[in-house]
Amino acid sequence: MTKRRTIIKGLAGAVPLSVVGASTIVTAAGNQASGRDYYSELGLRPFINAAGAYSAYGGARMRPEVVDAMRYAATNKVKMRELHDAVGKRIASLVGSESAMVTSGATAAIVLGTAACMTLGDEEKMRQLPDTSGIRNEVIIQKKHRYTYDRALTVAGARLVEVESEEDIRNAVGDRTAMMFFLKPTQKGDNIPADSYSALARELNIPSFCDAATTTPPASNVVDGVSEGFDLICYSGGKGLRGPYSAGLLLGREDLIRFARRHAAPNDISIGRGMKVSAEEYLGMLVALEVGLKITEDDDFDYKRDRFDNIAEALDDIPGVTTKTFVSEGHANELYLEIDWNTEVVKLSPEQFVQELRGHDPSVEVRAFMFSGGRIQLSATVMAEGEDVIVGEIIRKVLLAHS
């Protein structure tokens, strides 16, 4: 703790409070050759992301090693097929899966995996999608696993068959069944847990697919996920794994990954050529995984706790305000800072609070409402060192203004 305080003081000194309100966040442009400040030219306001690695907010901060790898790949050209082969093989050996590919995000992984299970390498059928005449087009899903992103399951032309019990599944499986889908984590729980579900799929000889997109960090969860026995499992690359924004992972059975690749860019036989992945992203995804697997959860949490401690410290003398750092429940182990206040003392609604942070210069986004059950929560996953100090000052200012 003593050491941490020292670091905080050092940083607080390096980032004077006068930066609040200035365009600190864009001055990173200053160390470019051209010195151009593109966002300012475009009239765009940068913001501090204290909400988390959401796609709408630009995803995660890529690890420095990932950025380096992407620069390397931008200037060293190789043939895409060879790159896909080599990276896929290396990722598979890192996570213990039979095979692997990089996709243009977790959604693309779901679309391509579903298409693979529907057509199983039959070229005629691949060409025919999304027309499913004569093609297995039913995807079994637990009713409790229905969610926003199950939309991806129908992009290749499949339709969903909802089930609630093992018996339902046995009744539903037939010659139209293409795949059995599993979501983790789910807010509503499972009727059939992961191990029974994948075992049943094996018994019925139906390919099983698990969307584990949001179950990192830590990256080691990928290794655990793979070991659960689903035929295919997918992850988002630009969130918990801190890889490229428009990248994801599809891991699993060698034959199914091979089929999925045929549906995808740069192949042109099927529906997935629009889901392009650049060489930079392909390599960047591998490096994100390599680095992520070397970093312990403790290191990650220490970094985030430091950020939260700085924010909490800025607020701890405001009457009626309490802060609490906690680990999220569910499959991803994510650390959050929850901020609460007595609305008798600080006369401000959570909605107003969010609006004021958003309208501030610099602008700040926090987790609120849909993702946090109405609570005000901060994530440090996309927060750079120094931004915590700025966020602490802004929140302090906003809360004091209504005290």
Next chain:
Amino acid sequence: MSAVAPLGILSSGEPAAAEGTAIPDYFGNLGVRPFINAVGPYSSLGGAEMWPEVIEAMDYAVRNKVRMSELHDAVGKRIAELTGAESAMVSAGATSAMILGTAACMTMGDEEKMERLPGPVGMPHEVIMLKSQRYLYDRSIKAPGAVLVEVETAADVRAAINPNTAMMFYLLNRPENLKIEAASYIALAKEFNIPIMCDAATTIPPVSNIFDTVKAGFDLICYSGGKGLRGPYSAGLLLGRQDLIQYARLNGSPNHRAYGRSMKVAPEEYLGMLVAVETSLRFDEETEYERQLGVVNAMGRDLSALPGVTTETSVPGAEAREPYIEVRWNAERYSISVADMKQALRSGEPSIEVRALFLSGGQLHLTAVALKEGEAGIVTRRVTEILEGSAKA
């Protein structure tokens, strides 16, 4: 790459690789061989080399975060201004632009129809296209569930249009053998109020083609970003009518339940695409064309010095203006086939990719667009060695 600054402290909590620290040889470590690209900026070969300005802009976007919807608005507006289009968006490539454009024309912003994609049920889903323009990538038009209707003449178009017609399609780089002129085809689309989309993916350079194509009256135009425009590999442009671009965006990422959420475009790709357009518009294309012409002519001179070998320099008509040489050899003198030549160049050291067979009418073609300094000499040396190795006694 030296132009790219290291990550600043505000962008990352962690130390970046120290300045001067060598980046690992990732491809070497993976056993992936570099190669000489005498073909061009094809997707399967990693596309074009990005402008240094694009790499710098991408580096900036990695370090500075903005909200995606605001970024999409601002970049789209700026690209529209630069190209003269009413509106613009960045897609995950030209194919993605075609898919989103088609989806837009099928659903026209109707939420229920968008949720129902892929069609064809419950929405206009027929796409009219000229028979002589059927090509490999019309596959993408069918991805959101559209059905292609082939036509040849103006009368065919009139007969084909019905309430299920979602769109008319035109392939810009194939104007040959048409029984209807492009202008009349476009006029028919206007007459019947059917949105018309143009695939112009491979028609740059020259970049000025964008202005001409925008003025031609297409409602939507698709470009590849990572080829002639030298932008990010997995980026493309969709230009056109304000309402249709808006509908296309509704079908794309990062909208949660969009049909096209899987075709993600990173913020660095979005900004990089803008800077690619800016840089391309400033670039002296004539000098670059002369450079390429000089390189291919030199290759032609070297190779045609061999007995029984002839070369001819050409420039494609409607395709990207990139000169190439066709190399022919006397089969009486050299036994190797074009296919075997391609294979021998590929498996040799260094590995060389050339245009042959499928895309060149069975002949060996060499281009200079993706050749780096000194590589042309290596290509002619390898071709010479292989030819001489197959010389008949």
